[in-house]
Amino acid sequence: MKIAILSGKGGTGKTTVSTNLSWILSKKTTVQLLDADVEEPNDHIFFDVSFNQEESVDILLPVVDNNACTRCGECSRNCQFGAISVFASGAMVFESLCHGCGVCKMVCPVGAITERPKSIGKIKLGTVANNSNFKFGMGILNIGEPSGVRIIRQLKKHIDENSDIVIIDSQPGTSCPVVETLRNIDFAILVTEPTTFGLHDLSLAADLVKEMGIPTGIIVNRDSQKTKIIDNFAQKEKIPILMKIPFDRKIAKLYSEGKIFSEFLPKYQQEFLSVYRKIKELIK
Ligand code: SF4
Ligand code: SF4
Numbered sequence: 258m259k260i261a262i263l264s265g266k267g268g269t270g271k272t273t274v275s276t277n278l279s280w281i282l283s284k285k286t287t288v289q290l291l292d293a294d295v296e297e298p299n300d301h302i303f304f305d306v307s308f309n310q311e312e313s314v315d316i317l318l319p320v321v322d323n324n325a326c327t328r329c330g331e332c333s334r335n336c337q338f339g340a341i342s343v344f345a346s347g348a349m350v351f352e353s354l355c356h357g358c359g360v361c362k363m364v365c366p367v368g369a370i371t372e373r374p375k376s377i378g379k380i381k382l383g384t385v386a387n388n389s390n391f392k393f394g395m396g397i398l399n400i401g402e403p404s405g406v407r408i409i410r411q412l413k414k415h416i417d418e419n420s421d422i423v424i425i426d427s428q429p430g431t432s433c434p435v436v437e438t439l440r441n442i443d444f445a446i447l448v449t450e451p452t453t454f455g456l457h458d459l460s461l462a463a464d465l466v467k468e469m470g471i472p473t474g475i476i477v478n479r480d481s482q483k484t485k486i487i488d489n490f491a492q493k494e495k496i497p498i499l500m501k502i503p504f505d506r507k508i509a510k511l512y513s514e515g516k517i518f519s520e521f522l523p524k525y526q527q528e529f530l531s532v533y534r535k536i537k538e539l540i541k
Pocket of ligand 2: 333364
C-alpha cells in the first residue's frame, strides 16, 4: 500500500506524522519511507539511517549553436518557462529557469540546439539501523533549481515493491511536485492544524486529491479542542478524521530534539496503528 502524507502548507506536522507512522508500522511489517519533500527533506534526522546508494538526478539543458541559429524565435515562443530568449547576437538559455523539457530542441527548425546533462539534485537510499524492516529514501533538490518534479519521479522509481507499506512524505502545497507525488498512490493523509490558515490550505489539498480520485483522511495536529473548524469541514466534505494529535509541549520538545514522540509517549503508538487500520478499511 502506498500512502502519501500531504499538507496544504509547511509546518503543519507532515514530518511528525510520516516518521511516527513509519516507525510504528515497521515494528509490525515491512515499511519504506520516502522523503519527497525535496526542497527541505528532514525525515532522516529522526532515524539512524545507513545510506548505501546515491545517484545524481540530471536534466538535459539546451545548448545553442549560434552559428547555425537563424534567430527565428521559435524556441523562445514555445518555452513555457521564459528560459530562452533570442537576441540579435543569437539565442540565450537562462539555466536557472530551464526545466529541461526539451521543447526548444524539438521546435528548432534548423537543429541549432543540442543538449548537455546538468545535475539538479540527488537521491539517497538506505536502511534504518537495527531495523531491517525499515527502508528509507530521500530526494534532495539543489539550491536555486526551479522544480523538484524530476527528483520525485526518480525517487519513486525506487519504491520497494517488497515492502508492505510505502509512505511518501510530500512537499507542502498543491503544485506540480505534489501532483507528481500523488501519482499511483492508494491513499492520501492530509495533515492540518485547527486554524483559519490551516483550514484554507487543507481545503486546497482536499480539492487536489478529490480531483485525482484518491481516497483521503485527515490528521489534525496541535489540536487544542477549542475549535471545531476542521471537524466541520471534514463533515461537510465527508472526509474522515483519522487522528488528532494534541497541542502538547512534551510532543513539541521531543520533535525539536529529533525524536519520534510516540516512542517516548507509548499511548500514541496504538493511535498510529489505528490510523493504518482505518486506512485499510477506507480503501476497501
Ligand atoms: S528545455 Fe524547455 S524549459 Fe529549457 S529552455 Fe528549452 S523549452 Fe525552455
Ligand atoms: S528555434 Fe533554433 S533557429 Fe530559431 S531562434 Fe531558436 S535556436 Fe535559433
